[in-house]
Amino acid sequence: MQERRITRLNKDPTYFYQKQIQQAIKKCDILIEKRINNYLIIIKPKAPKLSALIKINKVNEPIRSVVNNTQAPSYKIAKYLNKRLNDIINLPCMYNTKNLYEIAQ
Numbered sequence: 001m002q003e004r005r006i007t008r009l010n011k012d013p014t015y016f017y018q019k020q021i022q023q024a025i026k027k028c029d030i031l032i033e034k035r036i037n038n039y040l041i042i043i044k045p046k047a048p049k050l051s052a053l054i055k056i057n058k059v060n061e062p063i064r065s066v067v068n069n070t071q072a073p074s075y076k077i078a079k080y081l082n083k084r085l086n087d088i089i090n091l092p093c094m095y096n097t098k099n100l101y102e103i104a105q
Contacts (some may be wrong), residue, residue, distance in 0.1 A: 012047060014045050014047050014072075017045075017073045017074070018041075018042070018045045018073040021041070021073050021074055021077060022041055025037050025040055025041065025077060031081065031084055031085075032081075032084075039076070040076045040077045041076070042071060042075065042076060044071070045071060046071040046072070047072070048067050048068060048069035048071075048072045049068045050065060050066070050067055051066050051067075051068070052064070052066070
């Protein structure tokens with residue numbers, strides 16, 4: 001089993017990342033239109049929250065970790081760039097399936 005190490009931070013780095021993202025948005029005028037710059041910046045960013053769901057129907061009740069990152073500094077820009085790049089590049093989704101029956105076929 002792998003040893004997990006946790007480091008306590010003296011300062012929350014969320015606002016530092018927010019500043020870096022703001023600077024990157026201002027510099028990137030090829031993919032990001034100027035009129036949506038303010039929309040892509042989260043006003044009160046927070047660090048993503050980690051919660052755990054216990055799988056009570058499984059043996060030894062393993063834990064599924066769930067991360068809520070909707071208030072993270074990069075959430076809106078990541079969502080926007082994903083949509084924008086998909087519109088530009090339009091790659092085929094070869095490995096997406098609708099359900100288990102499609103996989104079986």
